[in-house]
Amino acid sequence: MKENKFPRPKLVISKCINFEACRHNGSIISEPFLEKLAAYVDYITVCPEVEIGLWTPRKAIRISRNATWEKALYQPDSWLDLTEKMNSFSDKFAKSLVSAELDGFILKNRSPSCGTNNVKVYNGFDTNMSQWKTWWFFAESMKENFPTAIIEDEWRLKNFKLREEFLMKIFCLARFRELEKNIKSLWEFHQNYKFMYMAFMPKHELWKIVASYKKGNIDELFTLYKEELEKVFQKGTSKWRMINAFEHVFWGFKHIVSPTEKNYYLDQIVLYREHKIPTSSIISLFQILAIHHKNEYVENQALLHPYPSDLLYLHDSGKDLVL
Numbered sequence: 001m002k003e004n005k006f007p008r009p010k011l012v013i014s015k016c017i018n019f020e021a022c023r024h025n026g027s028i029i030s031e032p033f034l035e036k037l038a039a040y041v042d043y044i045t046v047c048p049e050v051e052i053g054l055w056t057p058r059k060a061i062r063i064s065r066n067a068t069w070e071k072a073l074y075q076p077d078s079w080l081d082l083t084e085k086m087n088s089f090s091d092k093f094a095k096s097l098v099s100a101e102l103d104g105f106i107l108k109n110r111s112p113s114c115g116t117n118n119v120k121v122y123n124g125f126d127t128n129m130s131q132w133k134t135w136w137f138f139a140e141s142m143k144e145n146f147p148t149a150i151i152e153d154e155w156r157l158k159n160f161k162l163r164e165e166f167l168m169k170i171f172c173l174a175r176f177r178e179l180e181k182n183i184k185s186l187w188e189f190h191q192n193y194k195f196m197y198m199a200f201m202p203k204h205e206l207w208k209i210v211a212s213y214k215k216g217n218i219d220e221l222f223t224l225y226k227e228e229l230e231k232v233f234q235k236g237t238s239k240w241r242m243i244n245a246f247e248h249v250f251w252g253f254k255h256i257v258s259p260t261e262k263n264y265y266l267d268q269i270v271l272y273r274e275h276k277i278p279t280s281s282i283i284s285l286f287q288i289l290a291i292h293h294k295n296e297y298v299e300n301q302a303l304l305h306p307y308p309s310d311l312l313y314l315h316d317s318g319k320d321l322v323l
Contacts, residue, residue: 022056026056113139199245239275257289
């Protein structure tokens, strides 16, 4: 899988991110990376708050516990309980996406409707005290309707590691979605992604699913493979799993590289383990080795070309950066 044409992932994104000034204060969020990503993906935009009839700008809304201690979407200034409207819209929107073959979501961080974590839940309608944090209504509905979907918010995607993992996942899912339904295409796909899978979940059942092929069960095979693939992507990469994947890639060169090349590779792995160089440095090394030694099997590995190189963006939020 050399750097060539990549499929276009299909993503739902909060409309206030780069698309429309529809935030509660009438502003728009500018995210340069997500604007750049737009050239490589297809976005479906949504603003749940506008969709349920709220104006822009509008008074703040928040999650509060109602009289029966259930979560409610509430607008303190107007005394409006918007729970039923938001739940109804969220269900309707989720149903509209069933046939869209989505690859992921990018939702607005801490939004009253789209926030995916770390969002306050107030103790009641008439208090400013909060004790819990949760997903908001629209985001929670998307998670319930698409339990294995790749869901991120724009703030977490400022982190280099999380952004890289997100790109790996959505471009893999998009490529799987576009496969011809035959065992040859599935086998080639699996072979090209096997080292990437190791970086997320070394022990998985994907190879067993491919090996279980029997004539006439190709649709069932693809369904099972996608379900297992989504399980693999519920995990993130780690330094040690990535090094394990690199070790398997290097095995293809072990008996043909010179002692100097081998020692250089081992030195680079030490630097990588000590967080002194990024993942892309090791990947570049493998790309050079594959070209030099004419190793087409390694050169086609998705781990070396996980997403368009134009999307390699080293900027980071500085929070928990693990290169």
